[in-house]
Structure formats: structure tokens, C-alpha cells
Amino acid sequence: MLYSEVAATYEAMEATTKRLELTQLLADLIVKTPNELVDKVIYLTQGKIHPDFMGIEIGLADRSVMRAIAFTSGHSLKEIEKKYYHFGDIGSVAEDLLQNKGQITLFSEQLTIERVHDVLDRIAKASGLGSLGLRLRLLNRLLADASPKEAKYILRTATGKLRLGIADYTVLDALALAFTNDKGNRPKIERAYNLSGDLGLVANNLALNGLKKIEKFHIKLGHPIRPMLAERLDSGKAILEKMGGTAALEYKLDGERVQISCDSHKFWIFSRRLENITSQYPDLVELSKSNLKGKEYVVEGEVVAIDINTGAYLPFQELMHRRRKHGVEKAVNDYPVSINFFDILFLNGKDLTGLPYQKRRNILVDIVKDDARVNIVPSKVATTVEEIEEFMASAITDGCEGLVVKDQKSVYRAGAREFAWIKLKREYNGEITDSLDLIVVGAFHGRGRRKGKYGAFLLASYDPVNNDFRTVCKVGTGFSDENLIKFFNILIPIKIPNKPNNVVSKIDADVWFNPQVVIEVMGSEITLSSVHTVAMDTVRKGNGLALRFPKFMGRIRSDKGVSDSTSNTELLKMYKRQKKLISKHSDNTH
Amino acid sequence: MVFLAKTSSPNEWKVVVNTISALVEEASFEATSEGLTFRAMDPSHVALVDLDWPNLAFDKYDCDKQLKLTVRVEDLVKLIRRADGKDSVEISMNEDETLLLKLANGYKRQFQIHLIESTYDATPVPKLAFNTKVEITEPTFEKMLNDISAVSDHIIISADEKKLIFSGKSDSGTGSATLEKGNQELLQLNVKEESKATYSIDYLLNITKAAGKSTDVLTFEYSSKMPLRLTFKLSEKGGRMCFYLAPRIEEK
Numbered sequence: 001m002l003y004s005e006v007a008a009t010y011e012a013m014e015a016t017t018k019r020l021e022l023t024q025l026l027a028d029l030i031v032k033t034p035n036e037l038v039d040k041v042i043y044l045t046q047g048k049i050h051p052d053f054m055g056i057e058i059g060l061a062d063r064s065v066m067r068a069i070a071f072t073s074g075h076s077l078k079e080i081e082k083k084y085y086h087f088g089d090i091g092s093v094a095e096d097l098l099q100n101k102g103q104i105t106l107f108s109e110q111l112t113i114e115r116v117h118d119v120l121d122r123i124a125k126a127s128g129l130g131s132l133g134l135r136l137r138l139l140n141r142l143l144a145d146a147s148p149k150e151a152k153y154i155l156r157t158a159t160g161k162l163r164l165g166i167a168d169y170t171v172l173d174a175l176a177l178a179f180t181n182d183k184g185n186r187p188k189i190e191r192a193y194n195l196s197g198d199l200g201l202v203a204n205n206l207a208l209n210g211l212k213k214i215e216k217f218h219i220k221l222g223h224p225i226r227p228m229l230a231e232r233l234d235s236g237k238a239i240l241e242k243m244g245g246t247a248a249l250e251y252k253l254d255g256e257r258v259q260i261s262c263d264s265h266k267f268w269i270f271s272r273r274l275e276n277i278t279s280q281y282p283d284l285v286e287l288s289k290s291n292l293k294g295k296e297y298v299v300e301g302e303v304v305a306i307d308i309n310t311g312a313y314l315p316f317q318e319l320m321h322r323r324r325k326h327g328v329e330k331a332v333n334d335y336p337v338s339i340n341f342f343d344i345l346f347l348n349g350k351d352l353t354g355l356p357y358q359k360r361r362n363i364l365v366d367i368v369k370d371d372a373r374v375n376i377v378p379s380k381v382a383t384t385v386e387e388i389e390e391f392m393a394s395a396i397t398d399g400c401e402g403l404v405v406k407d408q409k410s411v412y413r414a415g416a417r418e419f420a421w422i423k424l425k426r427e428y429n430g431e432i433t434d435s436l437d438l439i440v441v442g443a444f445h446g447r448g449r450r451k452g453k454y455g456a457f458l459l460a461s462y463d464p465v466n467n468d469f470r471t472v473c474k475v476g477t478g479f480s481d482e483n484l485i486k487f488f489n490i491l492i493p494i495k496i497p498n499k500p501n502n503v504v505s506k507i508d509a510d511v512w513f514n515p516q517v518v519i520e521v522m523g524s525e526i527t528l529s530s531v532h533t534v535a536m537d538t539v540r541k542g543n544g545l546a547l548r549f550p551k552f553m554g555r556i557r558s559d560k561g562v563s564d565s566t567s568n569t570e571l572l573k574m575y576k577r578q579k580k581l582i583s584k585h586s587d588n589t590h
Numbered sequence: 591m592v593f594l595a596k597t598s599s600p601n602e603w604k605v606v607v608n609t610i611s612a613l614v615e616e617a618s619f620e621a622t623s624e625g626l627t628f629r630a631m632d633p634s635h636v637a638l639v640d641l642d643w644p645n646l647a648f649d650k651y652d653c654d655k656q657l658k659l660t661v662r663v664e665d666l667v668k669l670i671r672r673a674d675g676k677d678s679v680e681i682s683m684n685e686d687e688t689l690l691l692k693l694a695n696g697y698k699r700q701f702q703i704h705l706i707e708s709t710y711d712a713t714p715v716p717k718l719a720f721n722t723k724v725e726i727t728e729p730t731f732e733k734m735l736n737d738i739s740a741v742s743d744h745i746i747i748s749a750d751e752k753k754l755i756f757s758g759k760s761d762s763g764t765g766s767a768t769l770e771k772g773n774q775e776l777l778q779l780n781v782k783e784e785s786k787a788t789y790s791i792d793y794l795l796n797i798t799k800a801a802g803k804s805t806d807v808l809t810f811e812y813s814s815k816m817p818l819r820l821t822f823k824l825s826e827k828g829g830r831m832c833f834y835l836a837p838r839i840e841e842k
Contacts, residue, residue: 072634103790105635106716106817106836133615134709140633 001037003111005029006044007150013164026166026174033113035207039200040117042171047162049120051198053224055276058124060135060158062090068136069155072143073097090159094143095152105144116142116154123158171199179206192217194414195353197224197274219346219353221263221296224270226415230404230423236388239405242419248357248406249388250379251395252423253340254316255304260288260339261346262297280322283332283373284339291374293367294347301341302377308336308447309455310476311372313399315549336448341368342377342404345412353412357420360412372447381408390542392426393528397546402426432525432574436461436547436566437557440517441469442499442509443491446484453484454491458509459521459550461534463568468502469515470534470544470568473523478552490517490556504533518557518565523547526575535572545571593621593657594682596650600673600693601804602643602824607670608800609639609831611663612793618660618708621653629713637793640715640832647828649678660708661689669701716834718819720811722749722785725778726769728808728822732798734767739791741765744838747812748786754779758791777807785814788838794820797833 009029013022026045033041043049050056066080069090073080075097083093119142123135139158143151156162172193176186192202192214201223206214219225233239240247258277261268267285269278278285284303292299305318321335344364345353352360361379368376378395382388392403402425410420438459446455456476460469479487494514499505503515528539529546536544557565597603606628610617613632620627625644631637645651673679673693680692683705691701734756738745742758742765749755754776757766769776797820801808805822812818820833 103634103636103838104836106631106638106834107635107714108836137633137709141635144633144635 001032001034001041001113003113003116003150003154004147005032006041006113007147007153010045010153010162010164011149013166017165019170022165023170023173023177026170027177030174030178030203036204037113038207039204040113042200042203044113044117044157044162045164045166046171046199047157047160047164049117049124049157051200051274053197053270053274053276056121056124057160058120058158059160060123060139062159064132064136065090065139065155065159066093068139068143069094069097071136071140072151074103089156089161091152091156091161094155095148098143098146098148098151109145111142111145111150120154120157168193168199171203175199175203175206180211185211188215190415191215194226194416195219195223197226197270219298219351221261221298221346222266222268224259224261224268224274224276225298225345225353226274227257227259227272227300228413228415228421229417230421231417231419232423232425234424236385236392236424239388239422239424240383240385242422243405243407246381246383246408247388248361248379248408249382249391250342250377250404250406251340251398251400252402252404252425253302253304253313253377254399254401255302255313255319255337255340257300258284258303258339259298259300259345260284262288262292262294264295280324280328281337282328283337287339287374291369291371293369296346296348297344297367298346299341299364300343300345301339303337303339305335306338306373307456307476308372309444309450310474311338312474312476313338314477315399336373338373338375340375340377342379343412345414353414356409356411357406358408388424390530390540392424393540393543394530396426396527397529397531397548399549432523432578434574435520435522435553436472436571437518437520437560437564438472438547439469439515439562439565440491440513440519441471441503441505441515442507442513443511444474445510449481450484453488454511457487457519458505458507459519459547460503460505460515461566461568461571462515462562463534464563468504469500469562470536471503471505471507471532472534472545472571473521473532473547473550474507475521475550475552477550478521478554480554483552483554486556504536506531506533515562518560518562520553520555520557521547521550522553523551524549525578526571535568535575538572539575545575591652592654592683592685593659594650594652594680595621595626595648596678596680597825598649598678599825600670600675600677600679602647602829603670603673603679605800605804605824605831606641606643607663607667608803609797609833611667612796612800613637613639615663616660616706616708617663617666618658621657621659622655623653625651629715631713636790636836638713638716638834639797640834641824641830642832643824643829647825650680657683658708659683659689660706661703662706665703669703672699672701716817718817718834719813720816720819721781721783721813723778723780723809723811724749724754724776725807725809726754727775727777728798728802728806730769730775731808731810732795732802734769735791735795735798737767738765739795743791744788745791745794746786746788747818748784749779749781750784751779751781778809783813785812787812787815787818789818789835790838793835801831 012025070077087093119138123138126134172186172190175189176183257272259270269281271277305314322331380391405422407420440457441460442458443454444456446453459473460471496512499512525548527548528543532546533544614630628641669691677693677695682690687705689703693699738756738758741763742760746757753770755768771779801822808822810820818835
């Protein structure tokens with residue numbers, strides 16, 4: 001098939017913005033295309049050469065492409081730059097300048113789809129030192145045979161700027177029209193797309209095997225399944241109504257959602273946007289190997305940066321250090337993560353997406369061996385608004401964004417955004433500006449670099465009325481190596497064998513101390529907590545308060561005694577003040 | 591030693607590298623027991639060189655298996671330039687994938703260059719039938735090209751049974767150069783059908799200058815609006831270089 005036919009269609013597509021017309025144009029093009037080339041035409045029309053998850057992009061810079069135009073057209077770079085400022089698009093520059101290229105080539109031949117796709121693919125895959133020369137030579141050869149119009153679209157594709165407005169759903173409609181003459185068949189085709197994340201593959205299957213086979217399309221390991229998405233509601237009450245009275249609650253972790261696909265020894269990790277991010281997370285591959293039972297599986301989870309000493313989740317920004325192509329090994333060590341699984345879609349040859357949530361979750365629990373780095377996302381079944389609120393409070397304290405509420409009977413609908421899953425984010429965001437002075441009451445043995453020292457500390461505030469100490473947080477960040485040695489030495493003399501009676505704690509520390517050392521910490525806000533005991537039952541029954549994202553500020557307040565530390569009443573005031581601030585803020589915005 | 595080729599003068603190599611360097615950045619020579627061949631097209635597919643250098647044209651030639659020797663042309667040009675007029679040139683390859691170049695004329699020099707991986711596909715030779723065949727002395731051809739380049743970047747070559755006309759035009763003016771049959775510089779003019787075609791002067795001038803180092807006579811063949819083929823001998827002992835050039839479209 002000649003590329004000129006594709007280019008002619010692109011030109012027509014550019015002339016319209018109506019979706020129906022775009023769909024029809026694409027459908028007509030697909031009908032004209034030989035079956036075995038349909039995938040390539042689809043990729044090219046979306047400005048790609050492969051599905052996104054393969055991570056192969058052409059991405060030549062406009063400036064490099066100018067050199068190719070200079071070469072083929074015989075115009076100077078200066079003239080080309082001038083034209084570039086005039087048109088603002090490298091494709092139009094080529095179209096204009098190649099109008100009168102004058103020079104014929106020795107083996108002029110019309111460009112075919114196969115050749116254009118093949119050469120662009122070779123350009124994309126050429127890498128390494130000095131590869132730009134090779135990429136430009138390949139492009140020169142293509143341009144030598146291209147008509148001005150073809151050159152325009154080839155160069156836009158090569159620079160990643162072919163923007164024809166052909167969205168995924170337009171392709172799906174066009175495929176349904178082209179192969180079944182009925183847009184009503186789109187859901188059947190869409191299903192296959194949702195399971196493979198690859199429109200070319202689906203088109204190819206449809207072209208060669210027909211709609212009947214597409215209906216039997218199944219999950220392919222190594223291809224990303226389009227994730228099921230959650231709707232959003234802002235009250236527990238509305239959610240319970242939607243779910244019919246019972247709902248499964250899950251922590252909504254503040255990390256990156258990933259899909260891990262395993263085919264015996266091969267692993268792929270895909271992002272929510274279906275990019276292949278396997279190379280960023282070699283540690284996840286290892287954790288999957290060691291902690292998941294099963295030869296073949298597709299599981300979903302949330303990767304979260306963690307403090308290896310407290311096990312606490314760290315904010316999303318910490319995880320962003322892992323977004324890199326180079327220095328991955330160092331990043332793996334510097335920014336450890338945990339993987340928190342929440343769904344399983346495929347296991348040992350069986351597609352599990354048709355099973356209800358609770359069954360899938362049970363299977364997940366069966367195959368995951370949890371430890372410090374591998375968890376199953378905490379969950380709980382709720383039937384009352386109070387249960388939802390309580391679970392929400394502990395999620396927030398644990399560093400989560402909120403909850404994802406799931407219908408226990410719901411199947412996994414790849415690519416769908418429905419009320420079977422509902423996001424519930426917290427109503428307010430607190431903020432505190434003052435640091436707190438808290439008392440060290442316990443400690444936990446260090447891991448990794450902190451081995452042999454204490455890795456994290458349990459902090460409490462003094463309650464003058466009851467004359468006891470109640471826990472506020474577990475802190476592990478903000479300590480230098482020096483700090484840790486100093487702490488270890490200071491704390492040895494006050495170490496005691498068991499939890500002192502005047503310390504009220506639900507957490508079991510590795511080591512307990514006489515409450516007397518005061519340190520300065522900062523946090524992001526004060527939240528309700530079912531774990532920490534300060535101001536227990538004051539705001540809500542069964543809940544205390546806690547400091548979210550605590551960080552040591554570097555100072556031991558030897559100038560302060562325990563009675564000078566931040567008290568439970570001060571914490572309560574801070575909690576109320578930040579809440580008031582928020583509701584004031586909401587008043588203004590509503 | 592898997593390959594060795596020696597010539598008593600550096601001229602052949604100078605012609606070869608000068609011709610090639612104008613067209614490509616890397617060169618893949620094919621060596622067999624029969625001799626050395628090379629074929630490449632410039633990246634824009636406008637010009638193509640085809641070299642045939644049989645074993646008998648070398649003073650010494652050894653090659654026991656088929657080999658592909660790909661080098662960066664720039665590397666080779668630099669070394670061949672070091673050769674003086676009376677130097678012998680010996681190129682050989684060991685098992686270790688490096689090319690050994692020895693220049694000697696009493697004073698001996700030895701260079702090594704690394705072979706690189708070829709990125710080009712095999713180049714076919716265009717299948718062409720020519721209506722006009724011209725044999726002309728090299729200095730005259732070069733002079734005619736230079737004359738026309740004074741007014742234009744392109745040369746229009748017209749031939750009928752009686753004469754050969756080179757002409758050119760540009761915004762600044764026109765010019766022409768004529769050779770009639772019987773002129774002693776025009777050794778052969780064989781016209782089956784009147785022919786007229788336009789070519790880029792740069793390409794032609796460049797190859798002609800290179801050819802001048804090894805030969806006094808050039809042959810070129812062409813047809814109207816079709817590619818031109820220029821052929822010349824590499825040395826008296828043998829070896830032939832063919833150069834193909836695609837035409838330009840006549841300006842309206």
C-alpha cells in the first residue's frame with residue numbers, strides 16, 4: 001500500500017474537527033488497507049510506530065530534521081530556519097521547500113506504508129553515540145523519495161507532532177465501522193483493547209480473524225491491561241447508598257499505581273498510563289519473584305516510597321526520585337519502596353477479571369507473602385458511615401490520601417470508570433506551622449544503614465491531668481548519622497526492660513525508655529488516629545490524635561523538661577485550629 | 591593474514607578514496623579471491639559509485655575467503671593522504687578485525703585502523719540503456735565543466751550526431767561550450783538518438799578531478815532525462831570505476 005494514500009487521508013482529517021467525519025475517514029482508510037498492514041496504519045495515524053507500552057519513540061528534534069530537509073531540498077539551513085519561524089511546523093517547511101526539489105534520485109520509487117514504518121522504526125531504535133548521523137541518513141533516504149505532502153507527514157511523525165486528533169475511541173469506532181459496518185460492535189472491540197492496551201494488535205486480529213475471534217480475545221502476558229478506574233464521591237453516606245449498604249474499604253496510598261505482569265521468568269511493570277517502567281523498578285521484579293506464588297500472573301498494586309526504619313509511607317514526592325532512566329541502582333538504594341498489592345487479574349492461565357472483588361482479593365491474599373516491603377493494601381468491610389470515617393482517619397494518619405471504596409460483588413472492568421470503585425478523599429487538608437517538642441518513650445532497631453543503632457523512635461506528649469505519656473507518632477526521618485550515634489549513647493542510661501506504666505501506647509516498641517528526653521519535630525498536620533493515644537476519645541470515640549509525616553528537626557531540647565513539652569491540650573488546640581482554617585477556606589470557595 | 595593487497599603506487603587509492611569520500615561517510619569493500627569491489631550510493635540517492643578492482647591489477651593480492659571491510663572513509667582518507675607519489679601501498683587485515691596500512695619507499699610507515707559495522711544495505715546497480723556514448727579526454731571534460739560552472743550550478747548536456755554541447759543558465763546569464771565531431775579531444779561521439787539532460791555540476795566536477803589522477807580518458811553515457819554513467823580506468827593494469835548520476839528536472 002502506498003504511503004500517498006495515507007497522506008491524502010491525513011490531509012482530509014486535518015480539514016475537519018467533526019468526530020463523525022474523522023471516524024468515517026479513518027474507517028475508509030482501514031477498508032482500503034490490506035489486512036496485514038492495518039496495525040501499522042493505526043499506529044502511524046496516531047503518530048506512533050508501536051503501542052506506547054513498548055516505549056519505542058522516534059522523537060527526532062526539529063533542529064536535526066532541518067538538516068535532513070537542507071540535504072534533500074538543497075536549501076541552506078538559514079533559509080530553512082526562516083521558513084520554520086514562518087510556519088512554526090517542520091512538516092510544513094518540508095512541504096514548502098520540497099515543492100521544487102529539482103533533483104531526481106537514481107532509484108526513485110513511491111513510498112509504501114511498509115517502508116515508511118520500517119524506516120521510522122529503524123530511526124527510533126538507532127541509539128548510542130553517533131546515532132544521530134545514522135538516523136538522519138535513514139531520514140534522508142526516505143525524504144529523497146517522498147512527495148512534498150508525504151514529507152510533511154513523515155517529518156511530523158518523526159518529530160512526534162502528527163496531531164490528527166485521532167483518539168483511541170475514534171479508532172475503535174472506525175474499526176467497528178470498517179470491519180463490521182456497525183458501530184454497535186465497538187464494545188466487543190473495546191474489550192479486546194482494554195485487555196491488551198494495543199489498538200494495532202486488536203485491529204490486526206480483527207482484520208485477520210474477524211469479530212467472532214475478537215470476542216474470545218484474552219489477556220496477553222507482557223501486554224498491559226487498561227486499569228479499572230474509580231469514580232469520586234465526597235461522603236461516606238453517598239457511597240454506602242451507591243454500594244447498597246456494604247462496601248469494601250481500601251487505603252488509597254499516595255504512590256504510583258503499577259501493573260506487574262509475569263510470564264514464568266519474564267516480568268513487565270506498566271504504569272497507569274500503560275508505559276513500560278520495568279527498568280525503573282528492578283527491586284519490584286525481585287520482590288515479585290520472592291513474594292508472589294504463581295507461574296503466570298497479572299497483579300496490581302501501589303508502589304510507595306517508605307522509610308525503611310519506621311515502615312511508614314513517605315509522600316509521593318519521595319517516589320519521584322525513582323522516575324529516572326540513569327542511576328537506577330543508586331536510586332533503588334536511596335529511595336526504597338514497598339509494593340502494596342490490591343488486585344489480581346490473571347493467574348496461571350486463568351483470567352480472573354470476571355470474578356467478584358472479594359474472590360479476587362482472597363486469591364491475592366493466597367499468593368502474596370507479605371513482609372516489610374511487600375504488603376496487601378489494608379482493607380476492611382464497612383456497613384456504617386462511622387466505620388468509613390474511622391478507617392479514613394487511620395488511612396490519613398498512615399500517610400494515605402484517602403480511601404478507595406469497592407463494591408464487593410463487582411468484576412474487574414478493564415478501562416472502565418464506574419461506581420463499582422469510588423474514591424473518597426479527605427474533606428480537608430490540615431497544615432501546621434509550629435514545631436512540636438515531644439518525648440522519646442521507645443525505639444525500634446535500625447535496618448540497612450542504621451543497623452546496630454536505633455532506626456526510629458516512638459514519641460509521646462505529656463498529659464498533666466492524668467500524669468501520663470501518650471503516643472503521638474513514630475519518627476524515622478530527619479536524622480543524620482551523627483544524630484543517631486548521639487541518640488543511642490544518650491538513651492542507653494535510661495533504657496528500661498519493659499514499657500513503663502505511665503506510658504499509654506498501643507504500639508509495641510523494641511526498646512523502652514524512661515520518659516525524659518525531649519526532641520523537636522515537625523509534621524504536616526495533626527490527624528485523627530486509631531493507633532496513637534494522645535487525646536484519646538476527645539474528638540472521636542476510639543480515636544486519638546497523631547502527627548502526620550513527622551520529621552526530626554535536629555535539636556534535642558535538653559533545655560526542656562517533660563512538663564515543658566507540647567501537651568495533649570496543645571495538640572488538641574492545633575487540631576481544632578487547623579480544622580477551623582480549612583472550613584473557613586471551604587466557605588470561601590463554595 | 592586473511593587479506594593483503596599491494597600496489598606499487600598510491601594513485602589508485604587516491605582516486606578511490608577521493609571519489610568515495612564525496613559521497614559516503616563509511617565504505618564497505620568486498621574482498622574475494624578475484625579482487626576488490628565496492629559499491630555505494632550517497633544518502634540522497636543521487637549518485638552511485640561502482641568499483642571493480644581485479645586481483646591482477648595489484649602487485650600482490652591475497653584473499654582466501656569472502657570478506658567485508660567497512661571503514662570510516664575519513665580515517666582512510668587521512669592515511670592515504672600521507673602517501674607520497676612513489677610509495678607503495680599495502681593494505682592487509684589480520685584476524686583481529688583491524689586494517690593494517692603500510693606505506694613504503696625506503697622510509698616505512700605503518701598504520702592501523704579499526705573496522706566498523708556497516709549500516710548500509712547492499713546497493714543495486716541501476717538498469718539503464720543509453721542512447722549516447724561519449725569518449726572524451728579528461729582535461730577537456732574538466733575544463734568544460736568549469737566553464738559552465740561560471741554561470742550555473744547545473745549543466746545541460748546535449749548531443750546529436752555532429753556535436754556535443756554543454757550549457758548552463760542562471761539568473762545571472764547563460765553560457766555554452768561546444769565540441770564538434772572530429773575534434774581531437776572528442777575521441778568518440780556515438781548518438782543513437784539525440785539526448786538532452788541536466789545534471790548537478792558539483793558531483794561531476796568532483797569525480798572528474800579525482801579521475802584525472804589515474805586516467806586521461808573518460809567515457810560517459812546518458813539518455814534524455816535519464817541518469818548518466820561515467821566510466822574510467824583506475825590504472826593501466828586494470829580496475830574500473832563507474833559513476834552514476836541522477837538527472838535534475840528541467841527548470842520551467
